[in-house]
Amino acid sequence: MHQPQPTLLLRDVMVSHAVAGGGSGFELLIEHLALCRGEAVALVGPSGSGKSTLLDLLALARQPTKAGQFRLLTRSAEEIDLAALWLNRADDELTATRAAHFGYVLQQGGLLPFLSVRRNIALSQAVLGRPDPAHVEALAERLDIAELLDRMPGTLSVGQRQRVAIARALAHRPEILLADEPTASVHPALADLVLSLLIEQAREQDTALLLATHDPDRAARQGFEILPLVTEIGRGGGRSRLNRPAQADAP
């Protein structure tokens, strides 16, 4: 069987929060994390377990304290050494990578209030200078928001906003889709729908999906693989470890 190369690969990556005065700090250690396109992983763990830290790290919004291996392999077989970019503090390249290969769905959508739904969705394309109105229309059609394209975000319900956010996160065909508690502020009945749309669209667009959630049961029900973050409290403070090799390597 063909072994897929992981899109995102991290080995021995550490993020530590130093606490002023030498009090108890926090450390997130990623021994091994591999994520492939088409996979849908739900990161679960209580508050303070490092979910946000991990998401920031994967979103290229937080510098790793130490990175053995941290790289992105694109569909066009371009390999980007993220560890090296961080080491060189190559802010422009990190920003460009974020723009080109990552999509984000935030807790309350994170839509820009001054842009119409259509322009919000097209924003991720506009930033790259690659407009694709047909793809915007197609996504809107699939997410059942085609009639809302010319409305302003302020006039939408929370559920509608989350659909727009999913469309925007996918509009530029990213490699990785990161979703941070996208169901936290929607009605439970709607939460299932948002998760199912997320997983369905991620698969359709051949994107790796990583979800941070408080609700592992719901995520499992929608077909997410559950990845728990376990925290040990030691002498120096808390430490969370993560070890998820590519599925093909798993014992």
Added chain:
Amino acid sequence: MTKPSGSWPLIIDLSLRDLVHEKTLALCSVIGLAAVLAPLIILFGLKHGIIEGLRADLIDNPRSRMVVNAANRNFDEAFLARLAARPDIAFVIPRIRSLNTEARFENPARPGSVLRAELLATGPGDPLLVNQPPVTEDRVIVSASFAARLNLAPGMVLNLRALRGDASAREVLSFPVTVAGIAPASAFGRDGVFVDLRLLLLVDRFTDGALPAQATLRDITPDPARIYAGFRAHTRRLEDVIRVDHDLRRDGIEVETQSEQVESLLGLDRSLSLLFALIAGLGGLGYLISLGVGLFANIERKRRDLSLLRLIGLSRRALVAFPLLQSLVIGLSGALLASAVAIAVAGFVNRLPLASATGAAARSVCVIEEIHILLALAVTLFGAALSAIFAGVRAGRILPAEGLRDA
């Protein structure tokens, strides 16, 4: 690798759409700016209008630059020539003993109506008679009050009559003159007639008994040894009065000038300029601070949107440009609105009755010139850019991670 987007069309589009989306707030900022800037422009216009008007009034009034000796003395031609040669003196004309300057004038059209007037010598370039026809031997210029009293008009012929002796042996020198023009009221306040120096000398010498009643101007010959009782001089600039006054007094010549008034008016000019500069400076500083603080608050309010843009992949430069563009648009609109308001207010102020009080001519109290508007625009855009750069640097430091967290 693709570069992060710093594409100007996208950033301009985003920042303008944001501005339009919050048009009420943007309008408030514009009005707020205009409310601070408009009074400053008006103040500038007032300073310009009042000071320049005051200065022009003083300069326009030739009597403020006049230097006249107080008592009858003896001045020779050499002294007058030295005085005339001073670089700060524009005009010098001799005067005769004041007892001999009185003459009677009769309007031949109305026999019997005789009025007395003072004779004053004049010559080419007399600052008291600017824009008047030249005075020749038989053409004179009459003062405004004298013209009103005798009902004179240019072109009329008068009989100049000088008398000597007592009632028992009275002799009369008669000389027909034509009214060439009427001097402005500011030139001489009493009844007077400006005549050629030779005509004045003829009257002087006849009154003294040196010439007979039949004497004519041919009897007045050039005489380098001639002595005059006084002089009337005019300085070039207003400021020169003070020095000429001082120099003549130092040489023991008592003079009458408006030196003190000139000095106090010049002092007032300096104080007013300083006062206006202080007010404008403080007001301008306050304006820039209010502009900067407003823009800064705007950035803080939009922090979340800006961090989202950063997360989606806009560069740090783009984030700095976002508030800068908005600031420039708001600053420009505010300055234009302020200019329009200031020009309208200036028009109103200039129609107030006080406008005519500052000068003889209907001079504007508030003068706003294009340069003031351009200055206001330049200061505003500079201030907007400066404060936006501070705000922008802060915006540039906004982390993409902030966009991930929901406030």
